[in-house]
Amino acid sequence: xxxxxxxxxxxxxxxxxxxxxxxxxxxxxxxxxxxxxxxxxxxxxxxxxxxxxxxxxxxxxxxxxxxxxxxxxxxxxxxxxxxxxxxxxxxxxxxxxxxxxxxxxxxxxxxxxxxxxxxxxxxxxxxxxxxxxxxxxxxxxxxxxxxxxxxxxxxxxxxxxxxxxxxxxxxxxxxxxxxxxxxxxxxxxxxxxxxxxxxxxxxxxxxxxxxxxxxxxxxxxxxxxxxxxxxxxxxxxxxxxxxxxxxxxxxxxxxxxxxxxxxxxxxxxxxxxxxxxxxxxxxxxxxxxxxxxxxxxxxxxxxxxxxxxxxxxxxxxxxxxxxxxxxxxxxxxxxxxxxxxxxxxxxxxxxxxxxxxx
Amino acid sequence: xxxxxxxxxxxxxxxxxxxxxxxxxxxxxxxxxxxxxxxxxxxxxxxxxxxxxxxxxxxxxxxxxxxxxxxxxxxxxxxxxxxxxxxxxxxxxxxxxxxxxxxxxxxxxxxxxxxxxxxxxxxxxxxxxxxxxxxxxxxxxxxxxxxxxxxxxxxxxxxxxxxxxxxxxxxxxxxxxxxxxxxxxxxxxxxxxxxxxxxxxxxxxxxxxxxxxxxxxxxxxxxxxxxxxxxxxxxxxxxxxxxxxxxxxxxxxxxxxxxxxxxxxxxxxxxxxxxxxxxxxxxxxxxxxxxxxxxxxxxxxxxxxxxxxxxxxxxxxxxxxxxxxxxxxxxxxxxxxxxxxxxxxxxxxxxxxxxxxxxxxxxxxxxxxxxxxxxxxxxxxxxxxxxxxxxxxxxxxxxxxxxxxxxxxxxxxxxxxxxxxxxxxxxxxxxxxxxxxxxxxxxxxx
Ligand code: HDD
Ligand code: HEM
Ligand code: HEM
Numbered sequence: 001x002x003x004x005x006x007x008x009x010x011x012x013x014x015x016x017x018x019x020x021x022x023x024x025x026x027x028x029x030x031x032x033x034x035x036x037x038x039x040x041x042x043x044x045x046x047x048x049x050x051x052x053x054x055x056x057x058x059x060x061x062x063x064x065x066x067x068x069x070x071x072x073x074x075x076x077x078x079x080x081x082x083x084x085x086x087x088x089x090x091x092x093x094x095x096x097x098x099x100x101x102x103x104x105x106x107x108x109x110x111x112x113x114x115x116x117x118x119x120x121x122x123x124x125x126x127x128x129x130x131x132x133x134x135x136x137x138x139x140x141x142x143x144x145x146x147x148x149x150x151x152x153x154x155x156x157x158x159x160x161x162x163x164x165x166x167x168x169x170x171x172x173x174x175x176x177x178x179x180x181x182x183x184x185x186x187x188x189x190x191x192x193x194x195x196x197x198x199x200x201x202x203x204x205x206x207x208x209x210x211x212x213x214x215x216x217x218x219x220x221x222x223x224x225x226x227x228x229x230x231x232x233x234x235x236x237x238x239x240x241x242x243x244x245x246x247x248x249x250x251x252x253x254x255x256x257x258x259x260x261x262x263x264x265x266x267x268x269x270x271x272x273x274x275x276x277x278x279x280x281x282x283x284x285x286x287x288x289x290x291x292x293x294x295x296x297x298x299x300x301x302x303x304x305x306x307x308x309x310x311x312x313x314x315x316x317x318x319x320x321x322x323x324x325x326x327x328x329x330x331x332x333x334x335x336x337x338x339x340x341x342x343x344x345x346x347x348x349x350x351x352x353x354x355x356x357x358x
Numbered sequence: 359x360x361x362x363x364x365x366x367x368x369x370x371x372x373x374x375x376x377x378x379x380x381x382x383x384x385x386x387x388x389x390x391x392x393x394x395x396x397x398x399x400x401x402x403x404x405x406x407x408x409x410x411x412x413x414x415x416x417x418x419x420x421x422x423x424x425x426x427x428x429x430x431x432x433x434x435x436x437x438x439x440x441x442x443x444x445x446x447x448x449x450x451x452x453x454x455x456x457x458x459x460x461x462x463x464x465x466x467x468x469x470x471x472x473x474x475x476x477x478x479x480x481x482x483x484x485x486x487x488x489x490x491x492x493x494x495x496x497x498x499x500x501x502x503x504x505x506x507x508x509x510x511x512x513x514x515x516x517x518x519x520x521x522x523x524x525x526x527x528x529x530x531x532x533x534x535x536x537x538x539x540x541x542x543x544x545x546x547x548x549x550x551x552x553x554x555x556x557x558x559x560x561x562x563x564x565x566x567x568x569x570x571x572x573x574x575x576x577x578x579x580x581x582x583x584x585x586x587x588x589x590x591x592x593x594x595x596x597x598x599x600x601x602x603x604x605x606x607x608x609x610x611x612x613x614x615x616x617x618x619x620x621x622x623x624x625x626x627x628x629x630x631x632x633x634x635x636x637x638x639x640x641x642x643x644x645x646x647x648x649x650x651x652x653x654x655x656x657x658x659x660x661x662x663x664x665x666x667x668x669x670x671x672x673x674x675x676x677x678x679x680x681x682x683x684x685x686x687x688x689x690x691x692x693x694x695x696x697x698x699x700x701x702x703x704x705x706x707x708x709x710x711x712x713x714x715x716x717x718x719x720x721x722x723x724x725x726x727x728x729x730x731x732x733x734x735x736x737x738x739x740x741x742x743x744x745x746x747x748x749x750x751x752x753x754x755x756x757x758x759x760x761x762x763x764x765x766x767x768x769x770x771x772x773x774x775x776x777x778x779x780x781x782x783x784x785x786x787x788x789x790x791x792x793x794x795x796x797x798x799x800x801x802x803x804x
Contacts, residue, residue, distance in 0.1 A: 058472035061424055062464040065457065071431050072457045075442050076450025083443045086435025090756045093436060097429045098769060104425040105773055108418050114783050157755065174756060315447035322451050322526055330458035337465045344469060344476055 008321065009314035012077045013303065015327060016070060017296050023066035024292060025197065025285050028190075030060045032198025034103065034131020035191070036218060037124060047211055049124065052198075055205045057111060058345045062338065064104070076323055080313045081303045088153045089144060092137050092178045099134030103127055132191060139190025143183030146295055147241040151307035153177045182233075182240040189229040193288050196222035200268070200284040204277045205346070216272055219280070223269050230291065243305065247298035254297050261290040362750055364759035365437045368766055370735070372430055374728055375770045379423030381727060383463075384493040384543070385550030385581060386416040390470070391486035392577050398479055404569045408577075410474075411788050412554075415781055417471050422777055424464070429766070437759075440752035441742050444521060448512060449503045451526035456499035463492030494543055501542045505534035507743050508734065509603045515746070537599040538734075541592045544585045545730065549723025551582020552689055555696075556720030557785060559713040570788075572707050575716075579706065583693035586723070590686050594649060601650035604744060605659040607737035610672045611679040612646055613639075614660045621646040621658035626680055629672045634662065636676075670739040678732035685726035692719050 033052045040048040075082035086093070103126075110123035144150050153173045160166050160173075177183075199219035206212040237245035248254055268283035301309050314320060359367075390412045397405035431453075434442050469477060469485040477485070506512075512528030513521035555578035558571040601608045608614075613629035613636040614621055623646045627639025644654040651658070661669055692715050700706050707713065742749040753759075 058468035061421065062461065062468055064424060064428070065461045065464050068428060068431055068460060069454075069457045071435075072450065072453045075435060075446045076454055077447075079443050079446030079450070082435045082446065083439030086432070086437075086439045086442070087754050087756060090436050090754065090762070093432055094762050094765070097432055098765070100428055101425045101769060101773065104421050105776075108421040109776065109780060112414055112418050112784070113780060114787050161755070170757060315450070316522075316524055318524060319447040319450060319526060323454055326451065326454050326458070330455075330461070334458060334461050334465075337462065341465045341468055344473060 005311075007311075008317055008324075009077070009310045010301075012073070012314070012320050012323060013310045015324075016073045016077070017293070019066055019069045019073060021289050021292055023063070023070060024194070024288055026059070026063035027066055028135060028194040028288070029197040029201050030056050030063055031103075031131045031135040031191075032194035032196070033202070034128045035195040036198055036202065036215075038128035038132065039218075042214070044211055044214060047208070048214060051202060051206055051211060051215075053111065055202060055345075056107070059341060060104075060107065062341060064100075073323065073327075077315050077320055078303055078308070078310075078313050079315060081308045084154050084304060084308065085141075085145070085150065087157070088150050088174065088177055089141055091174055092141050092144070096134055096137040096141070099130045099137065103130035103134055106130065135194050136187040136191045139187035140178050140183040142190070142295070143186030144178035144180070145304055146186070146244050146299055147177075147180070147182045148243060148305040149177035149180065149183075151302075151304045154304070154307050180240065182236045185229070185233050185236045189226070189233050189291075192222060192225045192229045193291065196226050197284055197288055200272070200280050203272075204281050212277075216275070219272050219284075220269065223265065223272070223284075226287075227265060244298050247300075248294060254294070257290055257294045257297055261287060261294060264290055359760050359763075361757060361759040362753050364763040365753045366749065368759070368763040369433060369437055370732075371763075371767050371770060372426065372433055373731065373735075375774065376423065376426040376430055377727060377731060378724055379419050379426060380497060381546040381549050381724070382416070382419045383423045384490075384497050384546035386412060386419070386554075387467070387470075387486055387490035387493055388547070388581060389551070389554060389577055390416065391483065391490055392581070393573075394483060394486060396573070396577070398483065402573075404573055408570060408574050411784075413471055415784050417467075418777065418780060418784075420467060422773065424460075426770075427460075436762075437754055438742065438752045439754050441747060444519070444747055445507075445743060448521065448524050448526050448529045449506055452499045452502040452506075452530050456496045459492045459496035459499060461492075463489050463496060466492065494546075497542060497546065498539045501539045502530050502532075502535055504734070505538045506530070506532045508538070508607075508738055509533040510743050510746055519747075533603045534599055537592075537596045541589070541596050541730075544589050544592050545723070545727050547581050548585035548589050548689060548693075549582075549727055551578050551580075552586055552693070552716070552723050553582075553720050554578035555582055556717045560717035560720070561785075561788075562707055563710065563713050563717060568707070572705075575706060579693075579696050579700075579716075582723075583696050586686075586689040586693035587697075589726075590683075590690050593683070593686060597650055598652070601658070604737070606661070606664050606668060607670065607675070607733075608650060609659055609661045609664070610670045610675040610737055611733050612658075613672055613676040614646060614658060615662055616660040617657065617663045618660065619647065619655050619657050620644040621650075621656075621660075623649060624676075627676075629676050631669075631672050668740060670737045675733055675737045678729040678736070682726045682729040682733060685722040685729065689719055689722050689726070692716055 033056050037049055037052050040046075040052075042048075071082075106123045106127040110120050110127060113119050113123060153176075156166065156168050157173050160168055196219060199215050199222050203212050203215035203219055206215060234245065234248070237248065248258070264283050264287035268280055268287055271277075271280035271283055299305060301311065303310055303313055390409050393405045393409040393412065396402065397409060466485040466488040470482065470489055473482055473485065506529050509532045510529070511532045512526065512530075513524040516522045555575050558574040558578060562568065562571045562575065597608070600611075612621075613624055613627065615634045615636070620643065622644065623642040624636050624639035625642065627636045629636045646658050647656040648654050650656065661672065692712075695712055696706050696716065699709050699712050703709070738744055740748050740750065742752045
């Protein structure tokens with residue numbers, strides 16, 4: 001990674017990553033909640049599940065909007081990138097959407113289905129399973145982009161359309177870019193990170209000490225899993241995406257980011273160990289964010305490696321300016337509102353009420 | 359089925375599904391807020407009960423609206439990359455503003471639904487107002503996108519088909535913008551208000567808790583009936599804009615073949631595209647000229663004035679238009695009747711016949727909405743952006759689109775059925791609790 005030129009396209013791209021980062025820390029953690037729903041164990045199994053439900057209910061829809069913001073900003077500012085991702089990654093994105101639909105629906109059905117508990121348990125299970133599949137697919141999509149396979153497929157598709165003879169079939173253009181070892185590992189890494197975040201947040205949100213300890217233990221295990229998966233990612237990158245690895249480890253910024261990521265990981269484990277909950281939360285969020293920005297730095301200046309550079313694939317400057325103005329006004333309303341929402345529901349107390357029912 | 363047809367079908371089903379939840383998401387928060395406000399003003403506990411009952415249903419419907427909306431925003435790229443490539447920089451701005459409206463909506467819906475005992479009365483009510491305002495705003499912005507697709511402005515056309523010199527702000531003020539936003543918002547209040555009124559009217563006919571349902575009926579009518587009365591007027595405004603800006607669509611929805619002055623209005627009938635005539639329609643002389651241009655001698659262009667390859671599917675568009683207008687007139691009639699009874703007798707529940715009529719029109723607002731969107735969207739074919747980009751040029755090159763189309767159709771059919779059962783059982787729960795006189799609070803929901 002050499003010099004960084006910052007102009008309108010880079011600023012907008014930066015905000016898209018900020019929104020993606022916010023989605024990872026909020027919506028991502030909500031997916032992680034589903035993991036712990038599925039893995040609820042031991043004498044406090046039902047209490048664990050209830051905590052997940054109470055913590056998510058008031059905020060998951062707001063958290064989900066970050067994803068929509070990412071999509072909308074992407075197609076506004078980088079229409080060609082959006083179009084290309086929509087074409088090459090049609091299959092995993094569609095599967096992810098099915099996951100999003102089923103998970104959101106199952107979550108509210110579980111809360112509101114007036115039928116008996118066994119029906120609700122079924123909705124809970126569907127919620128949990130889709131909470132695992134969906135972020136896995138999201139991670140695979142990112143892995144496919146990062147590995148360079150999407151850009152590669154897009155180029156081959158363009159060649160086919162230009163009439164050059166080729167042996168590329170459906171699988172080689174629409175399946176292989178994402179159904180490959182490196183994307184699969186990034187998928188699992190994303191899932192592990194989200195589960196880790198959720199465990200830390202739930203430990204903070206719990207008002208009952210035993211429950212808090214349950215999630216502390218889970219958070220520690222998950223922290224280890226994140227380290228393992230991140231290591232696996234590096235090994236896989238060495239084999240399948242050497243360009244990514246070179247930039248990830250290449251000097252300057254990139255190494256600084258790697259070092260900071262490691263420091264955050266250690267800080268989080270130490271904080272969990274010594275039961276400093278707020279610190280653990282900040283460190284966990286920092287670690288996940290740094291992993292994300294590490295990917296971004298490694299990929300810079302490409303939106304889609306080898307075909308779409310930030311500079312050359314952006315919308316006209318008027319659009320970018322208007323978008324930034326919209327973002328500024330929107331953020332002025334949004335950030336205080338979000339802060340208010342989180343403050344109001346910071347503690348998932350057992351006395352939490354649904355719809356005013358005492 | 360060609361890939362293009364599969365893509366169109368998938369888009370139509372996704373939108374047709376989403377729009378029901380979107381309309382409810384626009385109008386239900388207003389109803390909830392009104393009920394809560396009445397409770398805080400009068401101390402009448404039935405209003406509070408109503409607000410919490412409505413909130414339960416809204417929570418479910420809103421979530422389904424949010425996830426189906428997410429599907430739509432991805433589908434723009436999954437199905438129509440060629441459209442987004444060209445139009446993204448211009449329609450992206452209203453879509454982004456819509457995104458912020460969603461945030462407001464979702465944040466304060468959380469506060470509203472789960473904050474009954476956590477925030478003050480004033481904050482709670484304000485949160486409800488913000489949800490209602492956020493819903494209406496987001497609908498307004500997204501309809502601006504659609505209005506631009508119908509009457510695109512704010513750019514120059516470059517030789518390669520790309521747009522240059524774009525101005526998204528001008529793009530948001532396209533000729534169809536005001537007409538469509540007004541008609542859509544009224545549609546949301548009319549459809550949801552009259553449907554909620556219908557459900558409570560039916561429960562009253564069945565003899566359920568009169569105190570609760572009478573209040574519910576009055577509030578729902580207060581929102582739904584004025585909108586239903588205004589909707590034909592707004593529709594007339596829409597038709598005049600369409601006549602001016604999209605003459606092929608007007609000709610198709612009226613199934614008018616010949617260009618003429620004193621053009622007649624066709625009511626009902628079946629357009630025979632091969633013979634280029636409309637059979638079995640009731641004709642009102644000069645009716646169309648009068649409606650479309652407010653002048654009996656105005657010239658209305660017929661389909662023959664346009665090359666066949668830019669005709670939309672005439673039969674679908676014409677029939678859908680007839681369905682919308684019929685449903686709209688029925689709703690307006692029942693709404694006026696309710697207004698008359700309320701004015702003369704001060705109590706809409708005193709007329710059993712009126713209650714039956716309100717119950718009978720329960721689904722019509724949603725039927726009219728679906729039909730209206732079919733008029734707008736199918737009537738724009740073969741264009742995805744009127745006169746600019748053909749739908750066939752916008753579709754994704756990915757083959758096998760029938761598979762995702764069938765998958766999403768199955769998903770939505772299943773989801774729709776589950777939601778229907780769930781809402782029905784929530785309604786039944788309310789009904790039975792009150793008929794047995796048990797007004798104690800419900801079991802914990804979690
Ligand atoms: C409650 C729902 C409802 C009702 C009762 C009506 N409409 Fe409607 N109509 C819609 C709901 C709707 C809509 C929300 O579905 C549409 C689709 C696009 C739009 O902006 O509004 C629409 C579109 C639409 C259009 C096409 C606009 C365009 O393509 O730009 C026309 C000409 C009319 N309507 C006319 C009418 C008339 C003459 C009605 C008389 C009764 C009427 N509508 C009742
Ligand atoms: C306001 C937001 C809307 C936008 C931006 C929008 C956009 C689109 C797009 C991009 C397509 C595909 C291209 C085309 O066929 O022209 C489409 C098709 C379609 N949409 Fe919409 N739409 C909107 C609202 C709706 C709603 C609420 C409905 C409800 C039923 C609807 C019904 C349809 C139908 C039936 C088609 C298929 C038309 C055909 O191919 O014959 N649309 N729309
Ligand atoms: C192509 C067209 C459309 C797209 C891409 C789209 C996108 C979305 C998205 C992403 C959401 C989720 C927001 C959240 O998470 O809270 C949503 C919800 C919503 N949409 Fe749409 N939408 C479209 C058409 C429409 C139309 C035609 C209307 C109504 C007029 C509408 C009104 C709403 C409303 C009010 C909500 C709030 C959630 C709800 O009440 O269910 N949308 N839409």
